[in-house]
Amino acid sequence: MLSISIDRDGCISCGACWNTCPEFFEQNPDDTHSQVIKKYRTGIGRGEAPEQLGDLIRRAVQLCPVQVIHIG
């Protein structure tokens, strides 16, 4: 499993992460920021991802314009 965190306060809701990897990220309907989908969520901005999502999540990390997604 990969530990992922999103610094949600810095998220600008661009959509890159949830468009790249909707299997793990989604938009919070209330504050519009990114969050981890319920299946993998351990906290609103935290989650444990299976290894098979690693490539897509790493791509999302690279695409995030404000670099608020972290692995580990």
Ligand code: SF4
């Ligand atoms: S890619 Fe970054 S800024 Fe864009 S929605 Fe995801 S966490 Fe927010």
